[in-house]
Amino acid sequence: MANDGQKEKVGDDTPTENGKHIDLDVEEDNCNEETRNKNHGGKDVGQEGGIPKKSDRSEYYNEDDLQPLFSLQDMPILAAKKDVQKRGQKMIPAVPQHGETKEHSHRPSWEAERQRRWRLGVVGFGGMDFQVVVLAGGTSKELIPLVSKEVPKALLPVANRPVLSYVLELLEQSNLKDLIVVVEGEDAALRVGGWISSAYVDRLHVEVAAVPEDVGTAGALRAIGHHLTAHDILVVSGDLVCDVPPGAVAAAHRRHDAVVTAMLCSARVSGPSESGSAGGKDKAKKPGRYNIIGLDPTQQFLLFIAAGVEVEKDIRVQKSILRAVGQMEIRADLMDAHLYAFKRSVLQEILDQKETFQSLRQDVLPYLVRSQLRSELSLHGVQSEENGNDKVASQDNKVSLSQLLTNSSTPSFHELYAVGPNGSAPVPRKTHKCCVYIASKNKFCARLNSIQAFSDINRDVIGDASHLSGYSFSAHNNIIHPSAVLGSKTTVGPQCMLGEGSQMGDKCSVKRSVIGRHCRIGSNVKVVSSVIMNHVSIGDGCSIQGSVICSNVQLQDRVVLKDCQVGAGFVVSAGSEYKGESLARKEKCQPQ
Known part of the structure; x- marks a missing residue:
């Protein structure tokens, strides 16, 4: 790894399949901006001179383009339901239709596979494939009466723009233009798809997938699982308003070969509103529910996370993790931004085996964190062989401590734990890494997941975060x-x-x-x-x-x-x- 003061432009010369470059300008040694004591002169993706680069929005922000938010008389997505591509966007079925043949029944040619991967939004991040999925929700109960059948959550206005536009533009600025947008409810999907095809014609290629309502974030990914084919999946919440480049999260994920990398941001002054706040007749003040997050000393690995009602319980951390890492830093000032990079094989394995998991934040992420030093996951898509109670490992899989120290100047606690004290483990223990990317405090990051957050974000985007407004x-x-x-x-x-x-x-x-x-x-x-x-x-x-x-x-x-x-x-x-x-x-x- 490089020294702290060095930077490496990762993936700058790696073209995507359409010949364009994915810009990843991030620190090589420590991707977390919060751990840097000074600015090394680098620029974030889509920035020049430290100021976010603004594209020509004159056409996009024409008021006529935003009319589909409340008037969808011309519904281009209706034709797209039949998988007829129109204006760069179409609907894809969330589950295989009756009578369809299995997608992988015949091995496709490389060209056919390349076209299929391009069609499903697989892009390259420095040699690793990423597929981008935006979870746009539906008609969230926490946002009633703001949302309705006519105005789903994704189309709620922030500074007179649909909130979904902020995520789509953030991805576009990182040259991520092929996306799957998942919407809960068919009616909501039609409206969201109609707006996307109108506002982003010739700019983005978006597949809109309708999934059942109230399936949760994990359930939504489970429903479209057969469309996920890349090595890694970048999952972004459609209610996220931020200026943190997703390429930084992808680079951290790739660097550590993690099974999951979560982006964390400074919690809002008014509270993260993770469980929503509702004004209305509920006048009783409820205690704020913050994330409780445990990090290793380098602030790169996630050791513990509690959210929602779990915050009010006693904090219990596995002794094995504490022994392996030595010390843990507890943070209550960070919020989960709901921007994750997952290793696809691991994510699909969990979704298939844990059918009761509905939430990425409350179910999938804590499960991965708890089990990282006793991993039972098939990290490379191949289950480890077992003979009775004795695990069989080939000689090639044995790793000595000296080899580990030779290959990495700063091995992670996962790697040291795997080989045991002084390399004493007869068979390397199976572990997996859960990483974090902590955005700098001067970055704006908020989620529109409550009525209070809706008001706060609207005021911020025309106030201190006006650079996000596009006006x-x-x-x-x-x-x-x-x-x-x-x-x-x-x-x-x-x-x-x-x-x-x-x-x-x-x-x-x-x-x-x-x-x-x-x-x-x-x-x-x-x-x-x-x-x-x-x-x-x-x-x-x-x-x-x-x-x-x-x-x-x-x-x-x-x-x-x-x-x-x-x-x-x-x-x-x-x-x-x-x-x-x-x-x-x-x-x-x-x-x-």
Whole structure:
């Protein structure tokens, strides 16, 4: 390995199958940015001079391109359901259809295999194949009433852009343009696919897979398992908004030959909201549930992880891990970004054997961490031979301590444990590595997994993280669309956004808020720290603070809302006052 002060441009000369390069500019010795004491002058993927490189977004951010978010009358994905490729995106069945022959019944030619791998989004990272899967979710219960059948989670607006666009653009900037996007529910998949094919025509090649609702992240990958063919899988949550290059995670994964590498980021000041927070009528304050993470002294290997309800239990770590590593650093200031690199053979083995596993974060990742020094996984796709209770190993598999130290100046505790004290183990113990990539504290990283997170991310993307928005801010540090109309003595403060075609009456005030397209706002209206979506009508004298107003809502005169969420199409009668409420129309039951 290189010294701490050195950098190696990994994979810079390695072309992908279409002749383009995957840019991986990362530290060779220690990939975790947090462990560096100073900047060595390197640049992240997609950056120049330390400032994120912005592509020409004028066409992408045209308001007409975003119309499919709420109006999907032209559904190009419908034809794609029949596996007819259209505008660079199509639907793929999540499970084999009845009567289909098995995909691997005949060994394909290399050219046919190359075309198939290209079609399924297999790309190269410095000589290792990676397949990119984006888990876009469906209509998350934690986000009701913001989400609905018409607006699934992936299409919730962040600074008047669908949240999914932030992940897709992050991947595009790393030259990862062939993706599988997994959506829960067929209706949601149709809407997400329709928007992708409209907004990313000629830019990305996306396969949209519809899986059953509420299957969880592990269940979603299990459902598309027969489409996963690469050596490694890069799994990204569709609700992730960040500026950390995924190539750095892939490089760390490759360097350590890990079975899993997880990206960790600094926890948000307001709390990671891993289990969601909901405002609404649940006014009782609940204790924050942070991740409890144990790291080795080099901060490269994951020794322990607890999330959700597990955080409230006693921390128990295997003695074997503590003995092997010597000491463990406990961290409660990091969040799991839900960006993982997995060794495909291991991931599929776990998903097949552990049918009850539903969550990558709560089931798969802790299982891998717990078992890393007593691994029973077939890491190379071949089960170890057994003869009764005695494991048989060939002479070639025996590794001495001296050989290990010769090949690596800093062997990991996994490797030292495998050969035993002074190389005394008669047969190398079977281990696997669980790694982490810790993003620098100056990077932005958040997940839209709760109503509070939705509000926070919207404010951040037009505030301190405005470089992610893709928009040019005015001299007043705000964004007012040229077609928007402001009345007399109306002010739109810094860190605010006013969308296309929206109109505001006289003597209105907007502070730290996002207002969508084609809204009609009366006179003497105050909007503070709120998100107002499209086609909202607000009467005179209304006051809106810390609230989220969904599309097509009507607020009649003199309505007062504080810390509320108003679902799509709801009408709030004149003079009403609500605090901490969730207002939404009741779903009509479908006739049997």
